[in-house]
Amino acid sequence: MSRRLPIYILLDCSESMAGEPLEAVEVGVYTMISALKKNPYAIETAFLSIITFDAKARTLVPLTEISAVAPPSLSIRPGTSLGAALDLVRESISRDVKQTTLESKGDFKPMVFIMTDGQPTDDWQGPIARLKAVKPHLAQIYAIGCGDDVDFETLSQIADVCIHNKTLSTESVAKLFVWLSASVQSQSATPESAISLEKKIPLEKGMELINTDSPPKFTGQNKRLSFHVTCLNTKQPYMMRFKLYPGGSFFMADDVVKLPLDFFSDGAMKSPPVDTSLLQGVHICPFCGADGWGKCGFCGHLFCLTPQTPSRIVCPVCETNLALSSNTDSFSIDGSQG
């Protein structure tokens, strides 16, 4: 068998990717795979694996020759288990990639691309230490952080090269995958090259190289907040998102995104509570059109409400009978972890 170039793509499918960003990533992956299937070097050399991470890490595409890769469909879950994804990629490389021995040349050095929009929510120090402990150096790791809330202090410790893709718009994600596709094609043509990809393939507009020796300080102050809400009428889950108002003293209503019905199947995780006095603006329930929301005093879950909602309701999550109070004082609610 000829020497292979193993490529691992790790995709963040946490809830902060819900909606347009995830659709853009799905299209990007599809477009990249189509392009690689037309490239003679990639067909000859590149093998692709796709791993997603959210509450868990999952191998959606095991290491497969390009011509046989089917683009996966992606779905979102709570959490950003990057540590679990790093363990999974290390195990896969150790199992699937042929090492060079005295008798024969092994596969080319694997490339790992991590695409994330936030901060890991699991332990990543253990997994990255295990990955780096393997000698010789197991893979060249590129981390591509997208959007406003990326923790580059952490990513700089994980990756050899960090790139900031400044937004998660459909257009910018498409450009990112153009770069990724060109990079894989270039490496497939010269798989022994140790030149870092961003030096060979110019970064697209909106992408910027991060200095991993002095990455931007991560303050922990997110610019976005999101909350899970259950529709009182249909019991379907959705997420309402807020973004930090310029100047930074409160959060404005941004958008709502429907969540899949099985969204909580791997368990919801909670992040530090947020005082509702910091939240401004109106979200419309995407299922019934209600323009407000309330909190169950028993289970703490949020549900949609209107001024016309009867004063006695049943919590759509814990099914406790509730008497609605018109208390307008601020209270604290649990943010979701993304």
Ligand SMILES: [Zn+2]
């Ligand atoms: Zn509703």
Ligand SMILES: [Zn+2]
């Ligand atoms: Zn409840």
